[in-house]
Structure formats: C-alpha cells, structure tokens
Amino acid sequence: MANRLKVIVDRQKCVGSGECVFTAPEIFDQDEADGIVMLLTDTPEAALWDAAHRAARQCPANAIRVEEG
Ligand code: SF4
Numbered sequence: 468m469a470n471r472l473k474v475i476v477d478r479q480k481c482v483g484s485g486e487c488v489f490t491a492p493e494i495f496d497q498d499e500a501d502g503i504v505m506l507l508t509d510t511p512e513a514a515l516w517d518a519a520h521r522a523a524r525q526c527p528a529n530a531i532r533v534e535e536g
Pocket of ligand 1: 529530531
C-alpha cells in the first residue's frame, strides 16, 4: 500500500470539460475565467485516492496523472 498519492495536472492539455471537478471536487476546481483545471491539493488524503484515480481515467484530455509513492 502506498503511503502517498501525488496528483499532477497538465493545464496546457486541459480542455475545461469539468469531469474531474464532478468526480473529485475535494481535489479539483476550475478557473472561473477560462475553465482550466486547478488543483486544490496535490497530495490528497487516502480517502480520496479512488476518486483521484477515477478522475485521471475519465479526463478526456489525459491531463491528469496520479503517482503513488
Ligand atoms: S477532466 Fe481533464 S480536461 Fe476536464 S477539466 Fe479536468 S483536467 Fe481538464
């Protein structure tokens, strides 16, 4: 079991679709001006890891990466 999960977003790739915010609102938000993803935390607590993985899988732009360490 990993003891840390790191979330990385690529704001250049993000197309502002918002799935990540819907899936994991504790981790992701969108910029009010352009809709591009913003990270609320890059090391979410363990209870949010499943949601982080789901968000990474669902992102249509492949802009979210999660690394366990
Ligand atoms: S799901 Fe992907 S493309 Fe959509 S807002 Fe989140 S990071 Fe951006």
